[in-house]
Amino acid sequence: MMEFNFKIESGDFTNAGSISSSVKRALKQLNVDGSVIKRTVVALYESEVNVVAHSHGGEVVVNIFDDCIKINITDSGPGIPDIEKAMTQGFSTASPEVREMGFGAGMGLPNIKNNTDDFDLKSEMGVGTVLKFVNYFKA
Amino acid sequence: MKISEIAKLIDGEIKSGFDNLDHKFEFAFASDLMSDVLTVKQSNVLLITGLANIQAIRTAEMSDIHCIIVVRNKELNEEMIELAEECDITLIKCKYSMFKTVGILYDTVLKPLY
Numbered sequence: 635m636m637e638f639n640f641k642i643e644s645g646d647f648t649n650a651g652s653i654s655s656s657v658k659r660a661l662k663q664l665n666v667d668g669s670v671i672k673r674t675v676v677a678l679y680e681s682e683v684n685v686v687a688h689s690h691g692g693e694v695v696v697n698i699f700d701d702c703i704k705i706n707i708t709d710s711g712p713g714i715p716d717i718e719k720a721m722t723q724g725f726s727t728a729s730p731e732v733r734e735m736g737f738g739a740g741m742g743l744p745n746i747k748n749n750t751d752d753f754d755l756k757s758e759m760g761v762g763t764v765l766k767f768v769n770y771f772k773a
Numbered sequence: 774m775k776i777s778e779i780a781k782l783i784d785g786e787i788k789s790g791f792d793n794l795d796h797k798f799e800f801a802f803a804s805d806l807m808s809d810v811l812t813v814k815q816s817n818v819l820l821i822t823g824l825a826n827i828q829a830i831r832t833a834e835m836s837d838i839h840c841i842i843v844v845r846n847k848e849l850n851e852e853m854i855e856l857a858e859e860c861d862i863t864l865i866k867c868k869y870s871m872f873k874t875v876g877i878l879y880d881t882v883l884k885p886l887y
Contacts, residue, residue, distance in 0.1 A: 647827075647828065648827060648852075650828065650831065651827075651828065651831030651832075651834070651835070654831075654834075654835055655831070655834060655860075658834070658835070668837070672835070672836070672837055675835045676811050676835050676836065679811070679831065679832070679835045680808075680811060683828075735807070735824075735826060735828045736805060736806055736807030736808070736810075736822075736824045736826070736828055736829065736832065737806075737807055737808055737828070738808075739806055739808045739809070741808035741809070741811075741812065742808060745808065745811055745812055748812075
């Protein structure tokens with residue numbers, strides 16, 4: 635098993651995607667199927683952008699096993715007040731700055747779910763949000 | 774269709790990925806919204822966008838897109854060009870509008886995604 639830990643700074647759009655890039659390289663080196671790599675890094679990249687855009691910062695823990703990759707993304711708030719609403723395609727609370735970066739159309743969370751095999755999102759206002767997802771290497 | 778042929782048709786200036794000029798693309802997708810690009814499942818796609826920032830390159834990297842045409846004569850900074858090189862992405866600067874660029878390319882063998 636391999637474990638990687640990363641920090642995400644709030645508002646740091648320049649580095650958003652650098653974690654996904656590292657994970658992509660690691661999975662390529664392990665000869666993981668290309669479609670699994672793409673689904674994983676798209677989900678992770680969307681998650682990175684979400685933490686940068688919406689939270690006070692957070693961290694990512696990546697665990698790569700023989701048969702799957704497990705990723706936990708934890709932020710330090712402010713939290714998602716209504717997860718069901720946040721999961722609705724087209725719903726967004728993104729700032730104009732986020733929209734200028736090409737995001738904030740309310741597609742991120744549904745797209746993360748679409749690109750993952752197991753998806754779990756929990757949030758507590760004033761505490762933070764925890765997103766866990768798993769992708770399996772074989773169908 | 775080869776990158777070199779595409780660049781010539783749209784009078785584009787190639788800024789990175791010079792080793793891939795013979796690479797052939799089958800599909801094209803045009804969007805300024807990176808969230809839309811990240812939903813693309815098809816491979817062998819080139820991206821046409823007016824978004825000239827580092828996230829356009831990152832989005833292409835995650836989506837396995839190896840050619841980006843940036844329209845509307847947007848400046849492409851060194852950071853974008855370096856990251857594109859690192860990710861094996863050919864970056865083409867095009868002075869035409871999105872409408873004109875897409876119009877020219879639609880008339881070739883390149884196919885839309887849907």
